[in-house]
Amino acid sequence: MNTTKHGNELAVELSQVSVKYQQLEVFNQLDFTLPQQQITAVVGESGCGKSTLLKLINGLVPPISGSIRLHGHPQTHPFNTTARRGIGYAVQQIGLFPHLSAYENIALLAKLDDWQQQAIEQRVSYLAECMGLPSTLLQRYPHQLSGGQAQRVGLCRSLMVKPRILLLDEAFSAVDPITRKEVHERFLQLHQEEPRAVLLVTHDMREAVKIADNIAVMHEGEIVQHGAVDTVMDQPANDYIARLIKDHI
Numbered sequence: 001m002n003t004t005k006h007g008n009e010l011a012v013e014l015s016q017v018s019v020k021y022q023q024l025e026v027f028n029q030l031d032f033t034l035p036q037q038q039i040t041a042v043v044g045e046s047g048c049g050k051s052t053l054l055k056l057i058n059g060l061v062p063p064i065s066g067s068i069r070l071h072g073h074p075q076t077h078p079f080n081t082t083a084r085r086g087i088g089y090a091v092q093q094i095g096l097f098p099h100l101s102a103y104e105n106i107a108l109l110a111k112l113d114d115w116q117q118q119a120i121e122q123r124v125s126y127l128a129e130c131m132g133l134p135s136t137l138l139q140r141y142p143h144q145l146s147g148g149q150a151q152r153v154g155l156c157r158s159l160m161v162k163p164r165i166l167l168l169d170e171a172f173s174a175v176d177p178i179t180r181k182e183v184h185e186r187f188l189q190l191h192q193e194e195p196r197a198v199l200l201v202t203h204d205m206r207e208a209v210k211i212a213d214n215i216a217v218m219h220e221g222e223i224v225q226h227g228a229v230d231t232v233m234d235q236p237a238n239d240y241i242a243r244l245i246k247d248h249i
């Protein structure tokens with residue numbers, strides 16, 4: 001198992017990875033690591049490649065060169081079921097199945113994995129409680145939910161089968177500010193109870209500072225600084241990062 005310089009095992013290790021969409025080169029020989037059991041926020045301006053980084057890690061976008069390791073295991077495309085089941089993914093656009101209730105959306109992967117009914121019920125209740133979703137709301141269909149409620153259902157779904165890696169792409173963005181504060185706190189509590197590697201894409205620098213242990217700043221497809229939150233905040237590596245912090249905090 002590969003480790004960071006602090007001795008933590010790595011959940012994700014990207015080595016010299018290049019990605020292109022047709023003619024557009026998004027990453028050119030990108031190196032990136034995600035430690036286990038810590039929360040890392042990726043920040044950077046629109047179009048710099050944050051969502052592509054998440055899609056690369058969960059196998060939705062193949063690299064044209066370079067290597068991807070998950071918990072030390074090299075991955076090839078398409079990722080196998082074990083690798084895919086080990087990654088939870090929640091996105092801003094939510095993507096709930098419209099013909100399934102909120103409960104059924106959350107429970108779906110566990111059912112496919114043949115979990116026992118009682119274990120499914122317990123896990124759904126636990127996650128719904130964590131995310132502040134009342135049980136009456138779980139019987140509703142996605143079109144009967146507000147954007148913020150649907151987003152929290154998406155978060156529960158991404159956590160259902162206890163993935164070792166959780167990828168969140170603007171996953172709290174539709175939640176109103178007061179509820180978001182509560183959801184942040186509950187999310188952090190859940191992280192204490194079930195630590196995992198979390199990679200959180202956000203445009204909200206305050207959210208990054210509040211939730212994350214580490215920040216990775218991305219600029220035009222490169223990681224320009226990656227370190228502990230306090231280090232990045234106190235010692236921005238260049239003027240671009242200093243401005244990003246100043247303008248958003």
Ligand SMILES: Nc1ncnc2c1ncn2[C@@H]1O[C@H](COP(=O)(O)OP(=O)(O)OP(=O)(O)O)[C@@H](O)[C@H]1O
Pocket residue numbers: 021022024026044045046047048049050051052053
């Ligand atoms: N499927 C695609 N086909 C072609 N180009 C794409 C595709 N997806 C993303 N891009 C382009 O790749 C670049 C990186 O996009 P990406 O979505 O990763 O950026 P981002 O940092 O997440 O942006 P935002 O903060 O606006 O969501 C952008 O220039 C985008 O227009």
